[in-house]
Amino acid sequence: MSADKSSCGPNLNILVLEPFYGGSHKSFLTRLKTLPFHFDFLTLPARNWKWSMRLAAPLFAKTLKENGRRYDRILCSPYLDTAAFRGLAPSWTREVQLLTYFHENQFAYPVRREDRRDAHFGLTNVTTALASDSLAFNSHYNLNSFLNGMDNILRHSTDIKLHDAREQIRLKSIILPPGIDFSNIDSAEKPLQDGPPVILWNHRWEHDKNPELFFKTLFKLDEEGIDFRLIVLGQSFENSPSVFDEAKRKLSRKIIHFGY
Numbered sequence: 001m002s003a004d005k006s007s008c009g010p011n012l013n014i015l016v017l018e019p020f021y022g023g024s025h026k027s028f029l030t031r032l033k034t035l036p037f038h039f040d041f042l043t044l045p046a047r048n049w050k051w052s053m054r055l056a057a058p059l060f061a062k063t064l065k066e067n068g069r070r071y072d073r074i075l076c077s078p079y080l081d082t083a084a085f086r087g088l089a090p091s092w093t094r095e096v097q098l099l100t101y102f103h104e105n106q107f108a109y110p111v112r113r114e115d116r117r118d119a120h121f122g123l124t125n126v127t128t129a130l131a132s133d134s135l136a137f138n139s140h141y142n143l144n145s146f147l148n149g150m151d152n153i154l155r156h157s158t159d160i161k162l163h164d165a166r167e168q169i170r171l172k173s174i175i176l177p178p179g180i181d182f183s184n185i186d187s188a189e190k191p192l193q194d195g196p197p198v199i200l201w202n203h204r205w206e207h208d209k210n211p212e213l214f215f216k217t218l219f220k221l222d223e224e225g226i227d228f229r230l231i232v233l234g235q236s237f238e239n240s241p242s243v244f245d246e247a248k249r250k251l252s253r254k255i256i257h258f259g260y
Contacts, residue, residue: 012037015064015071019056019079022046023204023235025103028178040069049079053121057081061088076100076132081124083131100132101176102142107149110208119153126150129169136176143173196227198256205240215247222251232258 014037018025021043033039042060044052057080074096076082082100086093106121125146129135137143147166154162199218203209221228230251236244236259248258 012072013070014039014073014075015069016041016043016075017056017060017080017085018042018077019044019052019060020046020049020077024178025077025079028101028103031179031181040071050118050121053079053081053124057084058088061085061090064093065090071096074098076128078102078105078125078128080128082128083124086131097133098131099134099136100128102129102135102137102146103178104138105142105146105149107153108142108145110210119156122149122153126154126165126169129173130165133172135169135173137173138176138178140175143170143175196229198229198231201230201232201234203234205234205236205244207241209234211241212243215243215251218247219250222254228254229256230254230258231256233260235260 016029016032016039018029018041021029021041023046025046029041042063044056044059060080070092074093076085076098078100080100082098086098102125106118106125129146137146147170150169151166154165201211201214203211205211218228218230230247232244232247232255248255
């Protein structure tokens with residue numbers, strides 16, 4: 001676990017809890033630190049997200065008890081079991097607003113096979129939403145898919161009904177798209193508009209980004225003689241989908257750049 005601190009102003013002391021400190025989550029928090037508040041981060045590396053979602057809450061609660069620090073707000077990731085954290089954290093946290101920002105939700109997050117989706121992670125998102133004082137979702141789609149996914153899964157509970165859960169969550173939720181810094185693009189020289197179009201892949205090299213559909217579409221364009229150039233960015237991992245190797249081989253003459 002790492003602790004990262006930034007002092008941008010004396011107005012509020014904010015604790016950020018992020019069990020998946022990487023990718024878009026890390027980018028979001030990096031930009032957040034430009035706000036005029038004081039931030040302390042408690043984070044875990046961006047791997048083994050299922051273990052982190054299960055165990056980050058008791059770990060962060062224990063850390064908070066040991067360091068004795070107090071905060072005006074606590075901002076949580078959707079990878080944190082916020083209900084468990086709230087129950088295990090020091091008693092002073094009961095008087096502090098606990099906010100959760102949903103980058104994604106476990107009802108809509110892509111899985112390799114739908115019948116292997118673990119419902120318990122979606123239910124953890126539900127108890128997290130109920131335990132938080134305020135919620136922000138990065139898009140209307142994210143909020144709506146969360147609410148609909150929750151309704152669908154709760155129908156399987158025959159003995160326990162949470163009749164007002166949807167309304168509770170909806171009333172304390174807002175849509176807050178993440179900020180994007182375009183300053184480097186705005187200051188760059190305007191590119192020349194000659195030559196074939198350039199197609200960009202700028203995601204992680206993992207199945208949930210559906211690289212098979214993306215590259216098979218490019219294979220089809222290539223077979224039809226449609227000219228283009230290709231840039232493949234994004235972070236790769238030890239077990240990246242094999243379609244990336246296939247694309248590097250089949251589209252080699254069109255590639256401008258291939259790698260992180």
